Amino acid sequence: MRTLRLALAQTNSTVGDLDGNAAAVVEWTARAKRAGAHMVAFGEMMLTGYPVEDLVFRESFVRASRQRVERLASELAEAGLGGIVVVVGYLDADGPARMDADADPGVGPRDALAVLHSGRVVTRYFKHHLPNYGVFDEDRYFVSGDTLEVVRVGGVDVAVTVCEDIWQPGGPFAVARQAGVGLVVNINASPFERDKDDTRLSLVKRRAAEANATVAYVNVIGGQDELVFDGDTMIVKADGELVLRGPRFTEELLLADLTFDDAGDVPEVTDAAMAVRHTEISGGSLPLRRNLITPVKTEPLSDLAEVWGALTLGLRDYVDKNGFASVLFGLSGGIDSAVVAALAVDALGPDRVHAVSNPSQYSSQHSRDDAADLAQRTGLHYLVEPIQTIVDAYLSQLSLSGVAVENLQARVRGVIWMALSNQHGHLVLAAGNKSEYAVGYSTLYGDAVGGYAPIKDVPKTLVFELAKWRNAEAKRRGEVAPIPDNIITKPPSAELRPDQVDTDSLPPYEVLDAILAGYVDGDAGRDDLVAAGHDPAIVDRILRLVDIAEYKRRQSAPGTKVTGKSFGRDRRLPITNRFREGDSRA
Ligand SMILES: Nc1ncnc2c1ncn2[C@@H]1O[C@H](COP(=O)(O)OP(=O)(O)OC[C@H]2O[C@@H]([n+]3cccc(C(=O)O)c3)[C@H](O)[C@@H]2O)[C@@H](O)[C@H]1O
Ligand SMILES: Nc1ncnc2c1ncn2[C@@H]1O[C@H](COP(=O)(O)OP(=O)(O)OP(=O)(O)O)[C@@H](O)[C@H]1O
Ligand SMILES: NC(=O)CC[C@H](N)C(=O)O
DSSP states (O other), X not given: OEEEEEEEEEOOXXXXXXXXXXXXXXXXXXXXXXXXXXXXXXXXXXXXXXXXXXXXXXXXXXXXXXXXXXXXXXXXXXXXXXXXXXEEEEXXXXXXXXXXXXOOTTOSEEEEEEEEETTEEEEEEEOSSXXXXXXXXXXXXXXXXXEEEEEEETTEEEEEEEGGGGTSTTSHHHXXXXXXXXXXXXXXOOBOOTTXXXXXXXXXHHHHHHHTSEEEEXXXXXXXXXXXXXXXXXXXXXXXXXXXXXXXXXXXXXXXXXXXXOOOSOOOOOSOSSEEEEEESOOSOOOOOSSOOOOXXXXXOOHHHHHHHHHHHHHHHHHHHTTOSOEXXXXXXXXXXXXXXXXXXXXXXXXXXXXXXXXXXXXXXXXXXXXXXXXXXHTOEEEEOOOHHHHHHHHHHSOOOTHHHHHHHHHHHHHHHHHXXXXXXXXXXXXXXXXXXXXXXXXXXXXXXXXXXXXXXXOHHHHHHHHHHHHHHHHHTTOOOSSOHHHHHSOOOOOSSTTOOGGGTSOOHHHHHHHHIIIIISOOOHHHXXXXXXOHHHHHHHHHHHHHTHHHXXXXXXXXXXXXXXXXXXXXXXXXXXXOTTXXXX
């Protein structure tokens, strides 16, 4: 029997920061070595960050990545870490991108993995299955690898694979079984989506059974524009036993001692879906420290806790990775900006959060009081900048009425936030939720301004649930609840005209969100929604609102994806579009 002490480094990388990411690999490898690990695996594209999008088309970037991985191998050896096997994701290419008309279809950019040892790149593996759905566009960028890489480490045969390789049957995992490997390492950049942890665990179990091997699944964490990576690193044995499960949303080095039969002679694999290449790093048993490793088994998070974790990490990383010291937003005393405030304080600490109350003649006293109360509870910086004199100055010059006057108020607020941003360098946050983005219920260049929209993918009904959950969480921890109860219980209102409430223009949010879940997230048609029991007149009205608001969404700030289908890359629709649901009915 052979024992391999495996380390899985669940780390946070930054797109384009090759030196910073390489330094993190050296630092975490040193930690793995101190813990007595023989092998350490990092996430997909750890060296470049993920996804690098059209940077793939720049030869200079590809070259920088290729050179950096070679240099990383020597830096590890220079740091006395050459004896540990390091598996790390990076961008490679063995030919020009396919957008080049003369490109050979068999070569091009590769979503690659390098195995580093003794100061050099011992071998490379190119991702076989390329995801090309939802937020992924890998057929645009990469050429699929066709060779499974097996490295022998301490007499154990280890196959290495990349992310999507584990999501599809019949690929590298089936070939790994034919190659008789003991362990399959799968390195990931798998973005968060509600309930994805349940999907992942059963997926890893299925692939472990398919490979008849232990599977080590390592995922990155961190925010990258609209995506947030949630970790959930795990090890599962061939029989489905869960050996280790890492935390969500935090960096962690996870360790396990894994026992295998001797690898013996290399089996000949013929007639497999992929070729198999073997590289021997060390055939003899590796020395094992006597200290016992008890692998971590993190308990799953509740649904709301994981959404909150994703939203705070997505916001924090957007702010930090883009170099902002602070954020600013309008705090109305309504539920949306209250939840954004609580998230921002959790993500950044109250000292980096600035909220502005901009009362107008229609702002109720309770909204002003609720905003001030929230500021006091959370300790964020709070400023009151009334807008009425500025609105009146516009109205004295322009003859406006109705929605134009409503929108003017929202726009004056937007101008104030952007002026404060320009003056003090705060990132402006847009407080709109997914239901509002869906139906266009926001003012362009008004409350929709901002560089980041933290709850853009959170339907209004979920905004309420999160507010209640966050307050209950505070109570459980013996802390002050951040959101005043009145904000949660009062009816939502834009307060842009006397006695306005959201239900003047929209159906109740429970009804709206159920229709949006079908139409936006599920791509259901009008007839499917009516057949599902929704009121036909409401369906017709909502679908029309969604269709004609495409132009607003296209101009909107990015925000953290938490649902199966977020606005943006997940859902791409033409702005100029005359198709209306129902038009094609016979
Ligand atoms: N296809 C297209 N492509 C490009 N631009 C297009 C366009 N169609 C209209 N436009 C432009 O967009 C303008 C209309 O958009 P916009 O100015 O935003 O105005 P609009 O959508 O007409 O009104 C904003 C709505 O949002 C509601 N609101 C505002 C603020 C906060 C809240 C809340 O509670 O969260 C709700 C408000 O009550 C009102 O119903 C047009 O005047 C035109 O300039
Ligand atoms: N009086 C105000 N002071 C500061 N910001 C405001 C004010 N009114 C609106 N805003 C900003 O405009 C955004 C949209 O306003 P709106 O009133 O629709 O949202 P809300 O008050 O957060 O939530 P809801 O009205 O849905 O309960 C707010 O989230 C807030 O950022
Ligand atoms: N980077 C990838 O290949 C990710 C795709 C995969 N289906 C996931 O969401 O985890």
